[in-house]
Amino acid sequence: MSEARPKQVPRRQMLRGAVGGLLGMVGVELLLGCEFFAPTAVPGQFGATIDAGAKSAFPPALPAQANLDVQGIFNIALAKAYLVHLSAETPLLLQGAALKRLLASESWTKDSDGSYWLALYQKCVHLGCRVPFRDDCHSFKCPCHGSHYAVDGEYLDGPAPRSLDRFALSFQGDHVIIDTGKFNNMVARPMNQTRLISTNGTDCSA
Numbered sequence: 609m610s611e612a613r614p615k616q617v618p619r620r621q622m623l624r625g626a627v628g629g630l631l632g633m634v635g636v637e638l639l640l641g642c643e644f645f646a647p648t649a650v651p652g653q654f655g656a657t658i659d660a661g662a663k664s665a666f667p668p669a670l671p672a673q674a675n676l677d678v679q680g681i682f683n684i685a686l687a688k689a690y691l692v693h694l695s696a697e698t699p700l701l702l703q704g705a706a707l708k709r710l711l712a713s714e715s716w717t718k719d720s721d722g723s724y725w726l727a728l729y730q731k732c733v734h735l736g737c738r739v740p741f742r743d744d745c746h747s748f749k750c751p752c753h754g755s756h757y758a759v760d761g762e763y764l765d766g767p768a769p770r771s772l773d774r775f776a777l778s779f780q781g782d783h784v785i786i787d788t789g790k791f792n793n794m795v796a797r798p799m800n801q802t803r804l805i806s807t808n809g810t811d812c813s814a
């Protein structure tokens with residue numbers, strides 16, 4: 609009598625089994641809280657809190673005198689943020705309760721010496737290009753499609769649907785801490801009567 613040959617699993621069935629197994633593993637990972645996919649925020653890296661440095665390293669300026677990495681505005685590469693430090697004498701266009709409300713909704717932090725801090729995300733809210741600061745017009749102008757933002761990140765003109773996004777900012781002793789895991793992406797295009805600083809000197813058409 610001839611020996612019975614082991615039954616072969618058809619190739620298509622094997623393939624189906626392998627795909628099924630893979631999908632099953634992915635399903636389990638999803639059920640376990642997406643740990644398979646979600647990057648974990650590493651302290652000191654983008655996505656977590658970042659110590660930008662001592663306050664004294666960032667001298668304040670009036671909006672019309674902001675000069676990148678000299679005064680008023682600073683590139684914090686690790687945080688992909690511009691740290692804005694406006695002097696206490698900054699002329700603000702609103703007053704009283706309306707001003708207080710707007711400063712809070714646009715994530716401005718007022719310091720004990722009266723100066724103002726902001727941490728703006730460098731990513732254009734139109735299609736995501738990195739937005740450079742232009743010293744010649746004291747504002748941000750996106751090289752991709754021309755979106756233009758004031759030194760405090762408020763929308764000026766161009767296709768962007770809103771003002772620049774901003775990260776949560778706090779102080780730890782005399783250091784400035786930027787929380788790149790928390791950001792405000794709800795700052796609308798301002799209307800003329802709800803703009804915080806003057807647009808004078810921000811013409812970047814040249």
Ligand code: FES
Pocket residue numbers: 732733734735736737750751752753754755766767768
């Ligand atoms: S990505 Fe900045 S204007 Fe389009």
